[in-house]
Amino acid sequence: MTVATQNNKAPLAKTIGKRLRIARSCAGMPANIAAQRLGYTNATQVSLAEKGERTPPLHVLVEYAKLYVVPLDFLCGLIDDPIVDATETNQGVIANAVSDAIKEQFEKLVRSISEQASVTIAGYNQDRRDLQATCNIALQAKAALERVRELNPEFDDDWRGTARLVKHLDGLEQVGNQAAQRLYHENRMRELSVRSISSGEMAKAAKKALVRCSVIANC
Known part of the structure; x- marks a missing residue:
């Protein structure tokens, strides 16, 4: 590129730069937003x-x-007039304003949903802990009843009104056993899942793959 060509390009670059700055200012758009709309990572x-x-x-x-x-x-x-078609310009300005408003509302919606999900997950985890504690109490209550029966063979005959108590404790014991079994299986599945994707296992798998590749390459 000759010096003359460079000199010719310099005023044009300055003109374009000045017009870009004026246009962005008139559009009321911060530089970082303009950069984002144009696909740049920064301004x-x-x-x-x-x-x-x-x-x-x-x-x-x-x-x-x-x-x-x-x-x-x-x-x-x-040309010096930035507005050639007033209708088109107004539509463009309105479109940008609507786009910004939608984006802002969408970000608020995402934050709201995230906060609600966080609260729900926290409540779910607390419910699981409460369920496990309730099951443990039910099992302990049933074990205590069996101990009373063991120490007092006449319990079922002599103590009136105990039939319903025994029935409910039996029901609680059944529910407690089922819940405890389900929680145990869930924990086991979680442990196995974590173990299956652990970094150590991934490293071993990668080493085995490299060995296989090297063997094939040497054949």
């Missing part, structure tokens, strides 16, 4: 373009024009 490219230090390629300038709802000719300095 560096937007800042460099607005300073005239880096001229965006044509396809990016087109995206700038769509984003700020201005004609491409305005960004390139060919």
Whole structure:
């Protein structure tokens, strides 16, 4: 590239940069939001373009024009009026405003759902602990009743009104045994799952795979 070509490009870069800055300001859009809409990870490219230090390629300038709802000719300095079609411009501004509002409401919805899920999971875990404690108490109560029967053989005959008590304790014992068994199986499954994806097991599997590959390669 000759010096003359570079000198010709410099004013154009400054013009485009100035127009980009004006268009973004009129659109009321922060640089970081503009960068995000354009697919950049940060506002560096937007800042460099607005300073005239880096001229965006044509396809990016087109995206700038769509984003700020201005004609491409305005960004390139060919016309001075940023509003060629008032209706189209108003629609673009409204579309950007609606998009921002939807995004804000969506983020609020996600936060709300996350908070509700966190509370629900915490409550679920507490319910599981309470269930386990209740089952343990029921089993202990049934064991205590059996001890009373053992020490007092005449318990069932001499103590009136104990039939319903015994029946309910038997029911609690059955429920407690079922819950305890289910919790035991769930814990076992969780332990096996964690063990199956542990880093040590993954490393062993990787080593075995490498050995197999090396054997095949040497054959």
